[in-house]
Structure formats: C-alpha cells, structure tokens
Amino acid sequence: MSTPIVVVGAGHAGVHTTSRLVELGYRGELILIDEEDGLPYERPPLSKDVLASAESHEPPALRKQDYYENKGIRRIAGSAVTAVDRSARRVCLADGSAIPYHRLILATGSRARTLDVPGAALPGVQVLKTRADGHNLKAMLRPGVRFVIVGAGYIGMEVAAATVKSGCTATVLEYQNRSMSRVTSEEVSRYFEDLHVAEGVRFAFGSSLERIEGSDRVESIVTSAGEMIPADVVVVGIGVLPNQELAEVAGLACSDGIVVDEHARTSDPEIYAVGDVTRFTCPREGVIIRLECVQNAMAQADSAARHILGLDAAVAEVPWFWTVQHGARLQTAGVRSPEDQIVRRGDPADGKFAVLYLRDGRLAALDSINALDFAAGKKLIAAGARLDPVLAADRAVKLATTRTDALATSR
Numbered sequence: 001m002s003t004p005i006v007v008v009g010a011g012h013a014g015v016h017t018t019s020r021l022v023e024l025g026y027r028g029e030l031i032l033i034d035e036e037d038g039l040p041y042e043r044p045p046l047s048k049d050v051l052a053s054a055e056s057h058e059p060p061a062l063r064k065q066d067y068y069e070n071k072g073i074r075r076i077a078g079s080a081v082t083a084v085d086r087s088a089r090r091v092c093l094a095d096g097s098a099i100p101y102h103r104l105i106l107a108t109g110s111r112a113r114t115l116d117v118p119g120a121a122l123p124g125v126q127v128l129k130t131r132a133d134g135h136n137l138k139a140m141l142r143p144g145v146r147f148v149i150v151g152a153g154y155i156g157m158e159v160a161a162a163t164v165k166s167g168c169t170a171t172v173l174e175y176q177n178r179s180m181s182r183v184t185s186e187e188v189s190r191y192f193e194d195l196h197v198a199e200g201v202r203f204a205f206g207s208s209l210e211r212i213e214g215s216d217r218v219e220s221i222v223t224s225a226g227e228m229i230p231a232d233v234v235v236v237g238i239g240v241l242p243n244q245e246l247a248e249v250a251g252l253a254c255s256d257g258i259v260v261d262e263h264a265r266t267s268d269p270e271i272y273a274v275g276d277v278t279r280f281t282c283p284r285e286g287v288i289i290r291l292e293c294v295q296n297a298m299a300q301a302d303s304a305a306r307h308i309l310g311l312d313a314a315v316a317e318v319p320w321f322w323t324v325q326h327g328a329r330l331q332t333a334g335v336r337s338p339e340d341q342i343v344r345r346g347d348p349a350d351g352k353f354a355v356l357y358l359r360d361g362r363l364a365a366l367d368s369i370n371a372l373d374f375a376a377g378k379k380l381i382a383a384g385a386r387l388d389p390v391l392a393a394d395r396a397v398k399l400a401t402t403r404t405d406a407l408a409t410s411r
Helices: 012-023 065-071 131-140 154-165 186-198 245-249 294-308 374-383 404-410
Strands: 005-008 030-034 073-077 081-085 090-093 098-100 103-106 110-112 146-150 169-174 202-205 209-213 220-223 228-230 233-236 240-242 271-273 278-281 320-325 328-334 341-345 353-359 362-369
Touching (some): 012 030, 065 073, 186 202, 186 320, 186 328, 353 374
Parallel strands (some): 005 103
16 A cells, blocks of 8 residues: 555554554554654553552553554654545644545544633643643642542542542532442442542532632632532543544534444544544444443454454454442443343442343343452353343352343253
8 A cells, every 4th residue: 555544643542553453464554643742651540550659650651662663653743633634635734744544543532521610720720631630630649738529430539539548638529419420320339439438538419610719729619509618629520522623624424422333434434433532333232322441442443453454343342441449449341221220249348249230131231349240241241141130139149140041041
C-alpha cells in the first residue's frame, strides 16, 4: 500500500489497534498520532496506583519505546489532528502539515465533563483524566487538606479512598441517592459506602453543586440544599464526553459518540473508530451503548484490525469493568439493567460476595466483590446460561451447576 494506515489517539484503543495490525500481519506503513508528549500510558492507574501510592508513581507505559521502533510503528507525539479531509484522504495537523491515509482509525477517546457553575474556574478545581491531572492532584494530597469530590462514580469513589488514605478529609457530593448508581445495584453501592464511611469519608447524597466560593482559590462549596462545605480542593468526577468533534466536522455519523458497526467501521467505510469515543449496538443485548472501559477499547481495536486485513471477526467478549476502593475489588461482567432480577451469593459481612443479574432467567451481568465467582460468571454470561435463582443464591453450590438449561439438556 502506497499510503499508510493512520491511527489518531494513543490510549488503549489506539495503541492496541496498531499492535493488532502488526501482530495479524500488516506490513505497510503505520502511523500513530498522539497529542500528548511522552510514551502512551495506561489511564486506569491514575485514580488508583498514582494517587494511592505513598511514593511518586508514574502510570505504566502501554508499550516501551523500542516496541514501536522494532514493529515499524511511526509515532508522532505532541501533535494534534485538527481536521480529517475525507475527499483527499488525509489528516491535517496543528503545525500545518498533512498525512495521507489508506485507512484511518479514530481513537480520540473522551474528556472529563467540567462544571458549569459559578466559581468553576477557581484554582483548586481539578479533573482527573490525563497524566498531568494525576500529578496535579497527587501534589494536593497532604494531611489536613479538605477535599470535596463531586460525583460518586468509579473516579469519585477511588479519589475519595486515596484522599483519606493520605490524611485528607473527603466529602463526596452526589445528586443521586447512592454511589455508583449507573453501574451497580443498591446493595453493592451500600457495601462500598460503608467501607468509605469507616475510613472517614462523608457522603452528601441527593444534592448537586450550586456554586464554588473563594477569592484567589477554592475555599468552600454550596450545595443545592443550601449546605456550605469548606474545601481546599474540588475534584470533578461527573463523567466524560466523547471526543467526536473531528468526526462530526468531517461529516461522519455521530450520536453521543461516533457511530460504528460490528467491525468498528464508521459511516465512511475507509474510516474506523475504536474505544470510548464510539457508540455501537451491543451484540449480546442488542442495545445501543457507549462503553467506557479498557476491555471494549481492546475488543474494538481487534475488530478494526481484523476487518482492515480481511480476517474473520473474533467472538465478542463479555464487557467487564473493575474498581478498587479501600482494598476491596469490585469486578463487573456484562451490562446490567435496573429491571433485572437480583440474586445475591454470599454475605457482604464476609467481605466476599457476588450479585447476579438475571434477565428472563438468563445471567446478564455479575458484580463480584473480592473475586467471588467472577471467572465462572463471565463464562455463563457468554454462554447465555439460564440459572435457577434459588440454587444460584446458595454459595455452597458451584455457580456453573445452577444452570437450568444444562439440567434440561441432561434429562
């Protein structure tokens, strides 16, 4: 091929796409464009290891420098793509240069949502999305510093755990009535809230942020309930927005994400998109979703690479996610629905239990606390297995043996 495959974005999705192309046999020119300087790095550790470590801790590189050199992947770092010229099949860079492409993969990821309230621009208001954000926040973790964390999702809860571990005070402000409400059930939420409260975290549920007060920097926040909470740092963890602007301006189909098919193709068959920036139809549930997780980024990267090279598609993996808070690990497989039947295995008081989500008798999703039944549950979700809810609730019974479809087949 006389023109290269160009990948825009060097997070998990972008780097894995280049890796899979090489591993699957692509031998043409391959260019990876990263608007950040330095080696591409893992982002999940930003809210875990980087903040929780007592020492200065860099997020691990996704690949070492010699990997790119040995595999013939040309990296362009510290340079932003400003436009996609579909008619000329090239991308335009901020320095005025242009790079032609044979196929283009957009792995532009997402950015942290910001606040739109008075005082949001004051020093001390912080998001956590990049390596620089992690370093800035780490420098603020000093004993006695007062943190207010806006949002009780994964990021907010992980930041809260790191702050109290460092001797800071932490108040988590959440407009819903519980933590992690978008991703898990109430029982799991309450289990983790209890862990946080035991470590000194305070929660303010059912309130939103009205304004941030301060002269030269943050001094306090005021909630919609009228409560004033002193604060030296306000961490904003209210979700992300897909970086779809390049695609939108180029005329690609977008709807809260770049719309892609099962091969990660956009509405232009010469352009693919992978990772957090995409919206697609989940092959298992048939619902249109945008998944913000490493597993999906890597799965879509593999799909794009295989389709570009004319190879058969791989079997779709069950989506999975994880968080670690105060030493407790929550692993989620599948995508739950609020209407699912909930079955608990084990006792939360033991610190090791699982919550199953049954949809018309089929195991659709699983929350595993401290590794109980995660691997087995993931396999059952992939198999579309139907479970007996009474047997499944008995931790003494192996989860795999609670299948009603397997029992029916054996009779």
